[in-house]
Amino acid sequence: MRGTQNLQRRSLLQGAGDSVEAAGERFRQAAQEGTLHDLDRSEFTVPGISASDAVRWAYENGMVSTRDGRAVYDRIMAAPPDETCPLCGHGSVRTLDHFLPKRMFPALCVDPLNLVPACADCNHAKGDGLPSTAGTTPLHPYLDRIDHDPWLGAKVTVSSPIWLDFFVSPPVTWEQVLIDRTRYHFALFGLARLFAVQANRTVSSIRKQLTELLNAGGKDMVRTYLSAEADTRLAHRLNGWEAVTYRTLARDDAFCSGAFTAA
Ligand SMILES: [Zn+2]
Numbered sequence: 001m002r003g004t005q006n007l008q009r010r011s012l013l014q015g016a017g018d019s020v021e022a023a024g025e026r027f028r029q030a031a032q033e034g035t036l037h038d039l040d041r042s043e044f045t046v047p048g049i050s051a052s053d054a055v056r057w058a059y060e061n062g063m064v065s066t067r068d069g070r071a072v073y074d075r076i077m078a079a080p081p082d083e084t085c086p087l088c089g090h091g092s093v094r095t096l097d098h099f100l101p102k103r104m105f106p107a108l109c110v111d112p113l114n115l116v117p118a119c120a121d122c123n124h125a126k127g128d129g130l131p132s133t134a135g136t137t138p139l140h141p142y143l144d145r146i147d148h149d150p151w152l153g154a155k156v157t158v159s160s161p162i163w164l165d166f167f168v169s170p171p172v173t174w175e176q177v178l179i180d181r182t183r184y185h186f187a188l189f190g191l192a193r194l195f196a197v198q199a200n201r202t203v204s205s206i207r208k209q210l211t212e213l214l215n216a217g218g219k220d221m222v223r224t225y226l227s228a229e230a231d232t233r234l235a236h237r238l239n240g241w242e243a244v245t246y247r248t249l250a251r252d253d254a255f256c257s258g259a260f261t262a263a
Pocket residue numbers: 085086087088089090091118119120121122123
């Protein structure tokens with residue numbers, strides 16, 4: 001009985017190959033055209049297989065739990081440099097997030113481009129949400145590569161204790177829809193708060209050193225140190241919170257003059 005069932009499953013999955021491939025093609029094209037919010041979900045079913053069976057057979061049993069499938073899963077998980085979550089640029093990769101939810105788009109449940117490595121917080125924040133407009137489509141880390149442009153800005157809003165306000169500061173060359181999407185992404189994953197907390201911790205961890213520099217050479221020495229730290233981090237990641245934190249602090253006169261001394 002079990003053998004017959006397996007054979008049936010196998011033949012249903014094999015028979016679905018062409019339509020799954022066509023669905024993947026439609027996904028790629030819509031992502032390129034910025035029309036992911038307009039996709040017709042009926043075109044992303046798997047013929048002859050219910051959504052929950054497709055996800056269970058192909059993804060949960062096929063990809064996550066078999067040796068060959070797991071090797072593919074692990075390769076996708078290992079793709080981001082330093083295991084850094086590509087959605088927030090901070091957390092560690094812990095899971096694969098279905099960019100378009102697997103139960104609503106079962107034909108994409110094992111499509112590598114629909115599987116985005118993510119940290120647990122980003123995976124949770126995104127949930128099964130669907131893009132409803134072009135401007136409320138989160139950025140796809142492999143299809144929307146924005147990190148060659150500087151887009152992350154920050155300013156010191158409270159100097160004691162230090163608090164940085166992070167925001168999207170898009171280059172003038174960006175189209176409005178990309179600006180909207182980046183701001184949506186920023187809000188969806190709670191990046192302003194995440195980065196502000198990290199910035200705060202960074203200041204705490206270098207306070208002793210900043211105090212010594214201030215005492216030895218005044219605010220210029222503090223600024224020189226912060227600028228050098230910013231430069232090396234900006235070269236590594238132009239829009240990393242760490243790089244932008246150092247750059248923002250270096251440019252803030254009150255901070256360099258000693259505002260950091262108050263814990
Ligand atoms: Zn994340």
